[in-house]
Amino acid sequence: AGRLAGKRCLVTAAAQGIGRATALAYAAEGATVIATDKDVGKLADLTAAGLTTQGLDVLDDAAITAAIAAAGPLDILFNCAGFVHQNTVLTATDAEWDFGFALNVRAMWKMVQATLPGMLARRHGTIVNMSSGCSSIKGAPNRFVYGTTKAAVIGLTKSVATEYVSQGIRCNAICPGTVDTPSLGDRISANAAAAGSEEAARAAFVARQAMGRLATAEEMAALAVYLASEESAFVTGQAILIDGGWTL
Numbered sequence: 221a222g223r224l225a226g227k228r229c230l231v232t233a234a235a236q237g238i239g240r241a242t243a244l245a246y247a248a249e250g251a252t253v254i255a256t257d258k259d260v261g262k263l264a265d266l267t268a269a270g271l272t273t274q275g276l277d278v279l280d281d282a283a284i285t286a287a288i289a290a291a292g293p294l295d296i297l298f299n300c301a302g303f304v305h306q307n308t309v310l311t312a313t314d315a316e317w318d319f320g321f322a323l324n325v326r327a328m329w330k331m332v333q334a335t336l337p338g339m340l341a342r343r344h345g346t347i348v349n350m351s352s353g354c355s356s357i358k359g360a361p362n363r364f365v366y367g368t369t370k371a372a373v374i375g376l377t378k379s380v381a382t383e384y385v386s387q388g389i390r391c392n393a394i395c396p397g398t399v400d401t402p403s404l405g406d407r408i409s410a411n412a413a414a415a416g417s418e419e420a421a422r423a424a425f426v427a428r429q430a431m432g433r434l435a436t437a438e439e440m441a442a443l444a445v446y447l448a449s450e451e452s453a454f455v456t457g458q459a460i461l462i463d464g465g466w467t468l
């Protein structure tokens with residue numbers, strides 16, 4: 221039996237990148253996985269792989285309520301959805317601020333709010349939240365709104381962990397360095413002009429990691445499996461760095 225045998229999990233932003241790798245890893249460990257994303261079309265191959273898939277835009281409160289009601293009793297919630305704005309305190313717009321907080325923070329609150337009552341009723345549940353090394357842990361250039369929201373994710377995580385530590389609920393945050401995912405490709409393209417070329421923009425992201433390479437989404441999924449499983453039964457409220465030495 222796998223490390224998550226018999227567990228029921230819901231993953232947000234599961235269509236690509238870390239969410240997708242984690243949904244597949246949870247399934248490989250024997251869990252029943254409900255893989256959700258706002259982009260239903262990109263979930264098709266997960267359906268083919270045997271996962272339950274469900275369209276879910278986490279900015280839609282009513283859709284969250286409906287998806288959690290339909291999901292059945294959940295043991296594990298992985299809140300992966302998030303967006304990376306590239307801006308500074310001087311260049312950020314109100315729209316970027318509002319969108320960053322709505323997706324990276326408020327939607328996470330609404331997902332936890334919808335899921336917790338069921339977990340509390342069974343006195344059992346594990347919540348994994350996606351933060352970043354760029355948060356309250358570390359600053360990064362051109363990541364003003366992003367780092368501010370990901371710091372809030374750590375605060376949210378510690379609040380949930382503290383409130384329910386004696387009721388069978390654990391809540392932890394994953395804080396990655398730079399991970400090779402489709403949206404990183406978008407950020408590299410956006411920086412190519414300033415860096416001189418696409419290659420130079422990519423090299424700048426690689427250089428941040430002391431190990432001299434980017435992380436894979438599968439490396440993030442391995443931590444998400446650990447935090448979801450009983451192996452981490454004594455771990456709660458933690459912001460766990462997985463950053464290839466970025467913060468050394």
Ligand code: NAD
Nearest residue numbers: 233235236237238258277278301302396398399401402403
């Ligand atoms: P990604 O950015 O490539 O993909 C994001 C996915 O989220 C897409 O499938 C998209 O459809 C989905 N999505 C976007 N808005 C949504 C919404 N409103 N509701 C539901 N789904 C939505 O994936 P990634 O790079 O693996 O990032 C996933 C998470 O990891 C994000 O929270 C990100 O901030 C965080 N993170 C990424 C890195 C990195 O270097 N890639 C580093 C640290 C943290």
